[in-house]
Amino acid sequence: MKYLFLSSMLWLSLSSFVFAADPVAMPSPATISTSPQTPVAAAIQTIPPTAAAKAPAALPKKIKTNRMFTISMFLVMIAATGGIVVWASKKTKTASDYYAAGGGISGMQNGWAIAGDYLSAATFLGITGLMALFGPDGFMYSVGVIVSLLTVLLIIAEPCRNAGKYTLGDILAFRSSSKVVRGSAAASAVVVCIFYLLGQMVGAGKLMQLLLGIPYKTSIIGVGTLIVVYVAFGGMKATTWVQIIKAGLLMFTGVLLTAAILWKSGFNPFQFFDEVVSSQAIQDHVRMILKQPVAEQGFDYGQRFLELGLFFKNPLDQISLGLAWIFGAAGLPHVLMRFFTVPNAKEARKSVVVAMFLIGIFLIMVSFLGFGAALYITPQQIMAVDKGGNTAALMIAQFIGGGAGTIGGDLLLAFVCAVAFATILAVVSGLVLASSAAIAHDLYVNIIKDGKADQQTQVKVARYASFGVGLVSIVLGIACENQNIAQLVGLALAVTASANFPVILFALFWKRFNSAGIVTGLVVGTLFTIGVLMVSPNMTYPKKIAADAQKIVEVLEKKQASGVVLPEKDLKTLEKARADYASNKNGTSLVGLDAPLFNLKNPGIISVPFGFLVTIAATLLFGNRREEEMFDELFARQTTGYGIEKAVDH
Numbered sequence: 157m158k159y160l161f162l163s164s165m166l167w168l169s170l171s172s173f174v175f176a177a178d179p180v181a182m183p184s185p186a187t188i189s190t191s192p193q194t195p196v197a198a199a200i201q202t203i204p205p206t207a208a209a210k211a212p213a214a215l216p217k218k219i220k221t222n223r224m225f226t227i228s229m230f231l232v233m234i235a236a237t238g239g240i241v242v243w244a245s246k247k248t249k250t251a252s253d254y255y256a257a258g259g260g261i262s263g264m265q266n267g268w269a270i271a272g273d274y275l276s277a278a279t280f281l282g283i284t285g286l287m288a289l290f291g292p293d294g295f296m297y298s299v300g301v302i303v304s305l306l307t308v309l310l311i312i313a314e315p316c317r318n319a320g321k322y323t324l325g326d327i328l329a330f331r332s333s334s335k336v337v338r339g340s341a342a343a344s345a346v347v348v349c350i351f352y353l354l355g356q357m358v359g360a361g362k363l364m365q366l367l368l369g370i371p372y373k374t375s376i377i378g379v380g381t382l383i384v385v386y387v388a389f390g391g392m393k394a395t396t397w398v399q400i401i402k403a404g405l406l407m408f409t410g411v412l413l414t415a416a417i418l419w420k421s422g423f424n425p426f427q428f429f430d431e432v433v434s435s436q437a438i439q440d441h442v443r444m445i446l447k448q449p450v451a452e453q454g455f456d457y458g459q460r461f462l463e464l465g466l467f468f469k470n471p472l473d474q475i476s477l478g479l480a481w482i483f484g485a486a487g488l489p490h491v492l493m494r495f496f497t498v499p500n501a502k503e504a505r506k507s508v509v510v511a512m513f514l515i516g517i518f519l520i521m522v523s524f525l526g527f528g529a530a531l532y533i534t535p536q537q538i539m540a541v542d543k544g545g546n547t548a549a550l551m552i553a554q555f556i557g558g559g560a561g562t563i564g565g566d567l568l569l570a571f572v573c574a575v576a577f578a579t580i581l582a583v584v585s586g587l588v589l590a591s592s593a594a595i596a597h598d599l600y601v602n603i604i605k606d607g608k609a610d611q612q613t614q615v616k617v618a619r620y621a622s623f624g625v626g627l628v629s630i631v632l633g634i635a636c637e638n639q640n641i642a643q644l645v646g647l648a649l650a651v652t653a654s655a656n657f658p659v660i661l662f663a664l665f666w667k668r669f670n671s672a673g674i675v676t677g678l679v680v681g682t683l684f685t686i687g688v689l690m691v692s693p694n695m696t697y698p699k700k701i702a703a704d705a706q707k708i709v710e711v712l713e714k715k716q717a718s719g720v721v722l723p724e725k726d727l728k729t730l731e732k733a734r735a736d737y738a739s740n741k742n743g744t745s746l747v748g749l750d751a752p753l754f755n756l757k758n759p760g761i762i763s764v765p766f767g768f769l770v771t772i773a774a775t776l777l778f779g780n781r782r783e784e785e786m787f788d789e790l791f792a793r794q795t796t797g798y799g800i801e802k803a804v805d806h
Contacts, residue, residue: 221367221573222566229574230368234382237398237581241386244394251614254391255322255593256496261396263503267510270494272399273586274301274485274515275406277359277579280522284552285545286467287526289441289535293467294526296474298519300481302512307486309508315664315794317495317504323590324489324656325598328663331786332671335603340678342598344656345489347682349591350628351648352488353584357633360580367573376633382581384626387588388619392497395585402582403514405575410521413549413572416556417528428524432531433458441535442466461530473756480760484649487656490590528552550576588629592621647689650759654767655681662771664794667787673775680774681767688759690747698743699750705736 252258261269279298286294319327325341357376364375386394421428432438439457445466451457460466468474485491495504529538529548532555538548550572554560557568596618601609609617659677662669689695712730716722722730744750754762 220560221569223368225566225570226367226573229570230577233574233578237386237401237578240397241390241394244390244397247393248391248615250611253393254615254618255493255597257392257396259497259499261497263498263506264510265396265400266494266498266503266507268403268514269396269399270491270507270511271514272403272582273491273494274511275403275518275579276356276583277576280406280579281546281549281576283519283522284526284529284549285538285547287523288529288538288548289545290467291461292464295519295523296464296468300478301485301519302516303482304485305508305512305515307482309505309512311661312486313495313504313508314501316492317498317501319664319790319794322493322496322597323593324492324660325594325602328659328674330790331783332674334671337671337674338598338602340675342594344678344682345594346591348648348652348656349489349587350632353587353629354632354636356580356584356587357629358636360577361633363573363576363580373634376630380626380630380633383584383588384623386581386585387592387622392589395589396497398585399582402578405578407514407518409572409575410518410525413553413556414521414524417524429462432527433462435531437534437536438530470756472761473758476756476758476761479764480649480653480758483657483764484653487652487660489594490586493590493593525549525552588622588625591625592618595621647686650685650689650763651682653760654685654763658768658771662775668779668784669775670778670780670783672778672780673771676774677767677771680770681763684766685759685763688754688763691749691753692759693752693755693757695745695752697745697749697751698740702737702740705733705740708733709737
């Protein structure tokens with residue numbers, strides 16, 4: 157019966173994607189295309205690099221996809237991962253199987269899975285776009301990923317594997333019998349995962365709306381249903397293998413596209429970057445960023461594209477984001493859970509080294525994808541399609557395959573889109589699993605049942621919890637369709653850096669640490685971080701909107717006063733600006749501010765030190781001798797691995 161229900165759920169998910177697609181109309185957002193009459197293969201051989209880099213006369217604003225190819229690729233991806241779930245569900249019988257795959261995942265496999273966790277759609281699509289528009293600043297945005305893995309390798313991986321069992325709550329509650337500690341850890345894990353989850357869910361909905369013509373709400377429901385099936389029935393084993401396959405597909409995609417880009421330059425990186433510097437389109441784009449309508453004599457705008465500072469104009473923004481990444485990624489609940497899936501601490505260390513290697517190689521390849529998109533697609537074309545540059549990777553893929561309307565271009569675009577979709581599925585699966593584990597294992601088993609629940613009941617509750625988390629993610633995903641999702645992901649990292657990481661670090665290595673420090677660090681660190689974000693530029697400030705609208709009104713009314721007859725487009729702009737001014741002139745932000753009090757977009761630079769300080773202060777103010785005495789046993793366990801659960805063979 158279970159397998160019949162599982163098969164039915166998968167069939168319904170597949171059906172929702174197929175029948176919801178509108179075979180005629182495509183939503184507006186964006187299009188990728190070079191001229192259908194000029195295949196890219198021919199362009200590669202006949203157009204000189206400098207000519208190829210020039211901005212096209214017309215800039216298409218929509219992605220032109222072959223719906224049959226794209227839908228087929230999506231369905232193949234869903235069917236393949238669904239098969240993994242069916243296989244894994246037959247091997248998931250105990251709580252250890254569900255939460256940690258029985259501890260039977262090897263270090264190599266876990267390394268690929270961790271890479272799958274880290275390499276989200278934001279990494280693949282977002283960083284490629286940032287580099288295509290802002291050069292090395294995009295790469296600087298991703299440096300925190302690698303450095304965070306060093307933090308994990310040197311501080312977190314081995315002690316967590318030896319001291320924990322399934323969740324963050326297991327580590328924090330080792331020295332404390334307080335249910336408040338368990339509850340705080342579970343609440344923190346769920347909040348962080350939900351924020352992180354929303355960015356992936358909305359990304360999936362927008363991707364399918366853009367490429368398949370499926371309505372946004374239908375896309376979110378379909379993705380949510382798939383994820384619930386994956387997690388509820390497959391548990392950690394299915395999630396792990398979906399992540400491994402996704403990481404493998406991403407690496408293959410990166411190698412394929414990078415090799416094609418470098419082939420155009422004879423596999424000579426120096427020649428490639430010379431072509432980037434010589435591109436007139438890139439030089440014009442840099443002048444636009446620097447707000448210089450007339451070129452300065454002797455200024456090398458092409459070289460400026462290869463230098464830092466086009467995106468991160470304030471160094472403090474980079475430092476703040478770096479702190480959030482370095483410490484935040486080490487405290488993400490779904491990443492911590494991965495260290496409970498390996499049989500011993502040696503394999504935990506090995507998995508981090510493997511992940512670090514894979515992620516580092518992929519980010520280097522993403523750099524070539526970004527610069528290649530800037531050179532062969534041009535920043536102007538990328539921004540015409542999407543101002544944030546998030547479609548740059550898709551555009552360069554279609555270009556390499558032969559362009560819009562060619563079999564090669566449409567096939568490669570469909571494949572890369574399917575890989576991006578698999579990326580989202582894998583990351584969301586890990587997040588839902590971490591949330592359901594916190595609810596079932598920490599809240600139900602250890603708080604409600606005082607640790608007295610049989611294996612079958614634990615797995616059943618975990619599956620119910622995954623259904624609940626999936627339903628919440630669907631509802632919030634629909635509600636957040638028009639929200640700034642990037643700030644939600646940034647919030648998740650800032651919260652884990654300011655709350656989770658200090659608490660984990662002190663729990664593992666500070667003898668005097670106690671329940672007061674844990675609860676205070678988690679609760680106050682989280683609330684303070686959210687509070688800083690509420691007064692930062694991430695929020696909407698109506699009076700700023702009104703001021704910007706007033707400027708437009710003044711310029712256009714001045715034209716009218718001079719006797720110029722405004723075209724219909726400008727009249728609509730004037731009308732909208734007047735409406736924006738009228739509706740926003742007396743407004744305030746969500747917390748009643750006219751302008752931000754904190755001017756950095758990421759609060760890490762002040763929230764991380766604050767999180768450490770309040771955790772230390774609460775620990776010193778409310779000492780607990782019994783919990784202090786328990787440190788010796790914890791230290792022995794995390795150092796030697798004594799008493800850890802052994803791997804289970806299936």
